[in-house]
Amino acid sequence: MKVPISWLKDFVTITLPVDELARRLTMAGLEVEEIQYVGLPMPQRASGDQSPHDTKISGLAWEADKIVVGAVLEVMPHPNADRLVLCRLDDGLQIHTVLTGAPNLFPFKGQGPLPAPIKVAYAREGAQIYDGHQPGQVLVTLKRAKIRGVDSYSMACSEKELGISEEHEGIIFLDADAPTGMSLVEYMGDAVLNIAITPNIARDANMLGVAREVAALTGAPLRLPPDFYNVKAEGAPIAGRAAIQIQDAPLNPRFVLGLIEDIQIQPSPYWMQRRLKLSGMRPINNIVDITNYVMLEVGEPLHAFDYDVLKQRAGGKAPTILTRTAQPGERLTTLDGVDRPLDDFTVLVCDTAGALSIAGVMGGAESEVFEAQPGQEAARSTSTRSILLEGAAWNFINIRKTVASQRLQSEAAYRFSRGVHPAMAERGVRRALALMHALAGGMVAQGLIDEYPLPPADPIVELQAHDVKRLLGIRLSTEEIVTILQALEFTCQVSGEEPQAIIQAACPDHRLDIGEGLIGKADLLEEIARIYGYDRIPETRLADTLPPQRNNPALEGEERLRDLLVEAGMQEIVSYRLTSPEREARRLAPGQPVDDMPYARLANPIASDRNVLRHSLLSSVLEAAERNARLRERIALFEIGPVFLAGEEGSLPDETPRLAVLLTGPRSLPGWQPADTTPMDFFDLKGILAAALEGLHVAEVRYEPYQHPSFHPGKCARILSGEQQIGVFGELHPQVRQQYDLPAAPVLAADVNLAALFACAHERYEASPVPAFPPVLEDLAVVVDEDLPAERVAEVIRAAGGKIITSVRLFDIYRSEQIGAGKKSLAYNLAYQAPDKTLSDKDVAGMRTRILRRLEQELGARLRG
Amino acid sequence: MLNQLDQIEQAARAALDAAQEEVALEQWRITHLGRSAPLMQVFDAMGKLSKEERPLIGRRANEVKRALEAALAERSEALAQAALRRSLDNERLDVSLPGRPALRGRLHPATQTLRRVYAVFAEMGFQIYRSREVESDEYNFELLNIPAHHPARDMWDTFHTTQPGVLLRTHTSPGQIYVMREMAPQPIRVILPGMCFRYEQVSARKETQFNQVEGLAVGHHITFGDLKGTLSDFARRMFGEKVHTRFRASHFPFTEPSAEMDVECFLCGGSGCGVCSGTGWLEILGCGMVHPTVLRNGGYDPEHFTGFAFGMGPERIAMLRYGIQDIRYFWANDLRFLEQF
Incomplete structure (x- = not known):
């Protein structure tokens, strides 16, 4: 997940350098895979400094004195080029004439001084930026040049030139309140942390979640901006203007609706667009952007319905939203234009006229928020005026099955398939209504419709300092433990006296990963270890009983x-x-x-x-x-x-x-x-x-x-x-x-x-003593039938010789006419040896005779003459 | 007669001086000291001499004989010395010529690495326990606290067989359950090596088949500190005594708390290089305290037992140690690769 630092700073004060923050998060299990600098100064590795960056870094630092907020006062035609314009631009120090080909300035060409100046990102002579015309990110330094007879030395920048996105179609229009002359890095310099979210920290797949971790790790308090979840509701109450029916509460534990009417669909302000882009999402319009923004911010995916369309589908009456599993043979065309057969476990959000969306995964094409474009042919002619806003909770396993079966991924499905606490449904709707009211105008209907058939039991886990010692090997006081848990928003009650004090920690209602009893205890111990810091836990050597030792044959x-x-x-x-x-x-x-x-x-x-x-x-x-x-x-x-x-x-x-x-x-x-x-x-x-x-x-x-x-x-x-x-x-x-x-x-x-x-195979075998007396060596050649296996001859020699024969080595096989057809001669080198004496010629001769007799009797062999 | 003996001696000495090699000396011995040598004829003729002459001539003849024998020995020794000197002075091998090719066998680099891992853990009391490569879903996932459809399953891309519920193990962790069920309630210290499989597109860094060495220690008093100590000891023995380790929080369903152990890059000493992507750290293994559910599934009461587990890839370790750029070399069986180890 891409996390802009500026967004985190809405919730927590960060004084650590970005790379140090990234290191702390990584150590605590939020692995920062890369830091992309978008304006903020990058850490310099001084020569001779041996410490590397713990994380891969990339990006562009904006020089504070060379890249500033500029104000375009007037857009004038270029004397020699139709596809270029000249701007009169105030950079806070003086007025410049800046040449640009940005198409989004053309509508202002030749209108004389603009009633409201356009705020832009202005790069002065000598500034280092990315080349907008080359693929990828190629650094260039702005130099003085003459373009079609006009002096050019500076530039109003596109997002690509500043490393914000790949966008190079036009220059950035900053929000109107951007202070002219302020250095751009101060105004909106940023760094984006790319964090790998493991399944156990699904709660952190949003800015607030990461900010909470930062707060716990650094000791700074977590704070919500004023009226974060509150909106002034001036419209008629929502009650009676929409209804919810949930068929299967375990699949859909909660469903919340909010209503805002008379909104104006328009582009989002630049600050919101920029944050969405840095987080990897594409701005569409203020309403769609807000649902995405809130999802990124607090982790609750939302869905905005066109309220008027729903009313129309309900025959002019108040629409009823139903959630149910798909019926046999049911299909839905999703926003991506794919007509999908549905499984019987797939949950749909429907109204009385039919299915509207695949719950928690993707909307249907029909009831979407619509922005009419001038001159564009469309099935609907008027822009959406009223929004019915859905915030819901879904069974994450069922969402996962749906995602797998439909092979359909979305940012919403990413979060819902990992688990989102039902409490976030209401918060998400409130936060989005507040933002819509601020950015799209309109009237917010009073109240929410909230079906909450299955609130989760947030576990309360019992824990003692002794448990920490037992599993982690460190002694922490009850107070230290409580401080850590409270930083993660656990509510802690302590009873009894140290060291037997018992902590009862109640799980906050934004996470689903804490279990009950013994498992909950292990879950909490992990949280304590993470925040305390794995690196502060001393290494020890195993002192436990050594198990019985066994071979592995x-x-x-x-x-x-x-x-x-x-x-x-x-x-x-x-x-x-x-x-x-x-x-x-x-x-x-x-x-x-x-x-x-x-x-x-x-x-x-x-x-x-x-x-x-x-x-x-x-x-x-x-x-x-x-x-x-x-x-x-x-x-x-x-x-x-x-x-x-x-x-x-x-x-x-x-x-x-x-x-x-x-x-x-x-x-x-x-x-x-x-x-x-x-x-x-x-x-x-x-x-x-x-x-x-x-x-x-x-x-x-x-x-x-x-x-x-x-x-x-x-x-x-x-x-x-x-x-x-x-x-x-x-x-x-x-x-x-x-x-x-x-x-x-x-x-x-x-x-x-x-x-x-x-x-x-025999693991145990007997070794023989080394003979004390010398062997008598003798060669013996015998003639046998051609098809007699040679090994038989050796076997008979050994059998006849017994212990006296210590070696039988075949050294020649010979065939000739003299020996006879169908015959072969096998020549052996024999060693005769006795353990207790030197053998005499007589001993050997006797043995030889015995061997030859046996060979003749058993194999028909004869001594080769 | 005495004159004759003098002449015999002089002639013999002159001939001896002329003899230049061992063969000539032997010839000289036959000629001058053999049975038909003139000196011997003097001895033979002794009987014919008068009583007075006999002792004189006899003494003198023996003198000559001893003198000639001594001269022969001396001459022989001188010639041997000269020959030795010639040999030492003149015989020179071209020592740069190649030796006769000896036929050497080798262990596969994966085996070599595995053995090194075995040896280090063996000395810490960890024994080797192996289990099957084709597993049931139950042992590979469910008993390890990875229920069906759980998001954690995304961490393992799995080869399934056409038999429902039968798969190629994605890690050696199923062995944890076998060994626990076999050993409970005794303490455990084992490593579990073996081949594992993942459903992946093969690339320079990813293989469908790879070895893993898992470790498991279960007992009454095992702590996260013990885990850190044991694995840091391992890292120091495997990668160098001065190497630093760090433990990062991570997630595995079968351990809690879970960690990744990084080892300070032993190629650049932590100053950042291509192998460690400039971070100074190399990811070596995943580890953690055995999850209570897994302990229970293995037959240990998590109220009374704790334990730690870890898993590492020996091929990755070999790649880091030997600078191997492509994991596909391991099972391609190209002798040009294998013969380097």
Whole structure:
């Protein structure tokens, strides 16, 4: 919300510099996102000053001696240019001839001395202003020049030139009472605070609300200008001239009507226009502007009906305003010209002839205040003369639903959807009537029509100094607490004696955010902390009981696995959880079973290729490899994270943690020395996986040939620990590789179920003593059938050798005619070792014989001659 | 015979002086001290000598043998020294040549940052608690004091699934409820890390997916001062011992009072720069005292328990620490980015 400082000053005296005020507000939860200076001097950061501005600042300072209030005395034609005029202008010191092209001065051209001078913003020679002719804000300094034969050195300014708005169609006409010669910054210099309003401070979405916070924070009193809510009512009483019927009080707790007749619709005075513009609203005419002005000022959105139109719709009788929810099929054309179907929960403000507006959100086109323009074709020919003014209270949740359903935002809806206290309805109407009477003339009808079926119970909250100590950790006296609460207009009653004194704080009738009982207490403690200042609460270290300390095995397992894979040279990646079934289908070879498991689908995806939660981590690493394939020849990466499987109707999806690994490209990186740059294969990946499994102390690891729709049928294995399958890996199916943009080198990948993996990992394992006696090393080559898995040979050697065999290392596989077709020779390096002695040749020979016998018996192996 | 021994010695010494390398020395040893060397023939012929000559010649022959052996050792040592000197003087590597490329693995920068956060909080007694990424509306919002249609819901743009009431969690806060219901009425100190999701247009500053680390402490005597102390300690360990923090009032439905913690910009030292938009402060985390409604929903009586909670974005912290300009780098898996960490 944009808050001009000048407006705040109507309610509270501010002596702090603007940036310091902004800092205090920010610290108290009214975050000032930017300060826009519109005339007031900007804080200078002296060189060497290390303190930055806490808030982003922008804008233009008006030099007090160069930009002043000027009075245009006469407008004369330019001798050489039709589109320029010359003004005789008094700047308080002397009379200048000022050249301008401002179209709003043209009607006064050649009329001789004006009966009432036009007050303008006058920039003297050398003044710094924004260039009106360039887009954006470009600073220029006024210099002497000749324009079409006439000397020009100064300027009457537009709003754009002074940084008030983007308006550059004409120059500013100040109000007639502006003192000629006064420096403009003194007259109307301003700074606008752009404040982010969080939902809990909805009460501060107006000038009075912010001023109240400023008062509480600075200790200055909050004051309302005299007769702020009072108006001299001279017209006939409103009673009997309009009526209200509320259908559903919880949706519409209050509805207030006021009436003013014989008003004159005309432009608002410049001071009001300027404040509206600085607050981001567009001036229309005095009546519309006043409803907006009051909304910005006290926070109550108002609606002005053309009373004569309503009377006409009621057949000349007193109109009755009804509020009700929309009927089935009902529609309304709102002020923005959109014909809208309405929901059954939408509340409408109606009269007996039909709907007039969507309550609290936007008016209908028909009964609006109308200003007849000369020569303009319109459905109505006469300007509005009488205003029936609505101030109401609406259920904020219902307004929110309406806003969401209609996709219709407005300043009124912004406030009503966050909650406006019903007490503000009456105050808003009174304040607007006072302003209308002052600015549009007319007669205010005596009294208001006020239907108030559901006044809120403003809570009374009990609080003690002890509560402040308990939650905030600071000791405040009852008096200090009461002072803070009173500054926020809580009514406080104290009973009992310190330190047990009890404060009963009654919530003021402009806010709806204070709860009852314990919650109300927390609400008040926040208010006390905010106003006292978070920065004054000292830092302490937790002294409370330390909870029982526990491990997190799943996380610890994942972190250990990450470390093991990183040690093996792998890069960790993290992918988007969101993907599409089409993207994931690429991981499966054509003709293979498709993935028909149910996806958890988004109802509101942002992109069509990210509309489900992933099923496959394999798909994630393949996409990452594809992405990097053109950048890197060698890719070695892994990801750890969940996959998601939609559950039964009404249940949450399964989230299963998995690991995917991917390897492709040369085994090592080429350098200037010889390197093994042959492509990595199945066994590179197996080595990495085996190392990781070993690192986790997974017991009884086995690898078996396996069929999987992502992998080459002959180059795929599953990993088991005992009988438990924990993962699958292999060389990517050539047709899958083709479905990704990957080079021709083999792509190796693994997909591991982490829950199964960690279930087989052993946190506790036994270390063996380091052998005291040297091993006997011996090579042993045996010939076996080609299709016998090599691991079987090693298993039999280990089984036959028992504890004496401490290492079985395969170092050669050999095939030849001599060995025979369908046969292979496997050469092992064996280590024989006993814990208690040096083995003799005889011991070893005996063992060797046993091993060979077992190999022959179980596997048909023979010693290679 | 004695003359002959003198000649043998002289010839051998001359030949030794000529030997310039280890191989030549070995050859010399065979020639002059080997079995068929002239000196050995003198020993062999000893038996034929007269009784008188034998001790004289024998003594002299042994003298010559020892002298030649000593000379060989000396010569050998001199040659080794010379070779060492040559090696030290002449062998020079171009040390600027690149080393053999070692294959190094790395953790994702988000993991690295998370681990740093875990470590700091672990030492303060905060343990890690994780919960699911797809959540119910009840746990993500309602139990956290964010009723349906409440204006506070505007603070979270949410991905909904096609299952009514099932959504991608917008924060790790649902974990607060799980951990409270599991632990009540024991005290709690946990951090809750994990992936969260927001329905947002992706930009350099906003992602649809991001990690969050939430923290929760519940006990009998926990105060706002403790919250400030704990988080300031964290900030000093994370960003530098001298870094200042400030706590600004803010709003979250699940805490009251609520605050934002800013850390003095550690890039410019608080004097204002592009990263802190000239303000000297960086927004690091949101925090506050656990709202009584949330405590109650977790099974703790707010009359007897208080607590604080906080939440931060590790990617944002990594961006600030490493000067990363675009949050989209994190999940794009471009190795040119990941290999920098």
